[in-house]
Amino acid sequence: xxxxxxxxxxxxxxxxxxxxxxxxxxxxxxxxxxxxxxxxxxxxxxxxxxxxxxxxxxxxxxxxxxxxxxxxxxxxxxxxxxxxxxxxxxxxxxxxxxxxxxxxxxxxxxxxxxxxxxxxxxxxxxxxxxxxxxxxxxxxxxxxxxxxxxxxxxxxxxxxxxxxxxxxxxxxxxxxxxxxxxxxxxxxxxxxxxxxxxxxxxxxxxxxxxxxxxxxxxxxxxxxxxxxxxxxxxxxxxxxxxxxxxxxxxxxxxxxxxxxxxxxxxxxxxxxxxxxxxxxxxxxxxxxxxxxxxxx
Amino acid sequence: xxxxxxxxxxxxxxxxxxxxxxxxxxxxxxxxxxxxxxxxxxxxxxxxxxxxxxxxxxxxxxxxxxxxxxxxxxxxxxxxxxxxxxxxxxxxxxxxxxxxxxxxxxxx
Numbered sequence: 370x371x372x373x374x375x376x377x378x379x380x381x382x383x384x385x386x387x388x389x390x391x392x393x394x395x396x397x398x399x400x401x402x403x404x405x406x407x408x409x410x411x412x413x414x415x416x417x418x419x420x421x422x423x424x425x426x427x428x429x430x431x432x433x434x435x436x437x438x439x440x441x442x443x444x445x446x447x448x449x450x451x452x453x454x455x456x457x458x459x460x461x462x463x464x465x466x467x468x469x470x471x472x473x474x475x476x477x478x479x480x481x482x483x484x485x486x487x488x489x490x491x492x493x494x495x496x497x498x499x500x501x502x503x504x505x506x507x508x509x510x511x512x513x514x515x516x517x518x519x520x521x522x523x524x525x526x527x528x529x530x531x532x533x534x535x536x537x538x539x540x541x542x543x544x545x546x547x548x549x550x551x552x553x554x555x556x557x558x559x560x561x562x563x564x565x566x567x568x569x570x571x572x573x574x575x576x577x578x579x580x581x582x583x584x585x586x587x588x589x590x591x592x593x594x595x596x597x598x599x600x601x602x603x604x605x606x607x608x609x610x611x612x613x614x615x616x617x618x619x620x621x622x623x624x625x626x627x628x629x630x631x632x633x634x635x636x637x638x639x640x641x642x643x644x645x646x647x648x649x650x651x652x653x654x655x656x657x658x659x660x661x662x663x664x665x
Numbered sequence: 666x667x668x669x670x671x672x673x674x675x676x677x678x679x680x681x682x683x684x685x686x687x688x689x690x691x692x693x694x695x696x697x698x699x700x701x702x703x704x705x706x707x708x709x710x711x712x713x714x715x716x717x718x719x720x721x722x723x724x725x726x727x728x729x730x731x732x733x734x735x736x737x738x739x740x741x742x743x744x745x746x747x748x749x750x751x752x753x754x755x756x757x758x759x760x761x762x763x764x765x766x767x768x769x770x771x772x773x
Binding site: 399400404405407408409411412413414415416417418420423424425427430431434435464466 | 693694695696697698699700726727730731733734738739740741742743754755756757758760
């Protein structure tokens with residue numbers, strides 16, 4: 370039936386039962402009786418579906434097996450941890466699918482979960498209420514996490530976190546992250562290093578937005594997005610670029626047109642394609658190389 | 666899209682093979698251990714008892730959770746027999762062959 374499936378690994382009823390317990394009772398609330406509970410208790414279950422959230426929870430054994438079969442961990446911050454530290458986080462990490470346009474936090478909102486991104490991408494936007502405008506401070510992908518204020522001791526979000534590209538992420542409740550930061554020096558070090566890198570990037574971007582021409586900033590933004598998605602082609606609207614750079618849309622259209630005439634990019638039907646990466650790097654300001662060297 | 670598979674006829678023919686087409690849907694979580702086991706166990710049962718006479722759709726709940734929820738599935742792996750009547754559901758890695766055969770209405 371399927372030649373692509375990994376070799377079955379013997380199930381461990383003991384481990385599965387332990388996994389059920391450490392899932393904060395959530396799994397047991399979802400499966401209370403019947404053949405499902407019997408299968409769960411005998412270690413024959415990989416995932417439990419939650420009608421309330423419309424998602425599937427992988428049990429820790431299944432999560433470990435899939436991470437091993439996939440040849441690695443999607444999120445770079447988690448992948449950088451020692452294996453034992455990573456595995457200790459698994460019970461609190463919940464795989465979620467993020468939808469394009471979904472808002473994870475609004476400014477001033479209490480942060481309930483941190484998100485370690487897989488192939489999803491999330492914009493962090495500073496919202497200027499009086500002007501009814503927002504400016505993209507960071508675009509985060511698999512190299513990063515959403516919820517840095519939690520690492521730095523704050524409980525509310527200063528920015529809007531908006532999903533730009535749908536995809537996967539691992540979600541962790543705020544309380545679990547605090548506990549994990551206390552128990553794992555490696556996680557604490559990794560996330561503080563990441564927070565510091567983001568601070569330096571924000572400083573660089575602020576200077577870039579003030580001093581560099583739109584064309585160079587667009588080139589920087591496109592190259593950064595390319596690095597996040599690991600592809601030379603990605604969907605992108607002029608509106609998003611204008612929001613990301615804090616400029617008017619007409620400015621974006623003129624500058625992107627100039628890059629297109631130089632055959633560095635092509636843009637059609639909402640799909641941005643980088644035709645000449647080296648040329649685009651030459652067209653960008655030095656901020657791209659600096660921000661890249663700081664990237665988590 | 667959910668994968669649809671139809672098994673080719675096996676060279677090994679069971680003396681008690683059924684002739685009506687059994688329509689089933691298997692809900693799995695990618696290649697997680699119990700899901701992989703369920704696929705392997707079902708594959709062996711189909712080969713031995715159903716040969717060409719079955720239709721199987723495999724739904725990965727990590728990709729299509731809403732589809733599984735709409736079908737009333739709570740955990741994976743789960744196998745549902747959609748036809749012939751009566752419908753049936755088996756939960757777990759399908760390692761208990763007698764129970765699976767009973768649920769599928771296969772005499773053995």
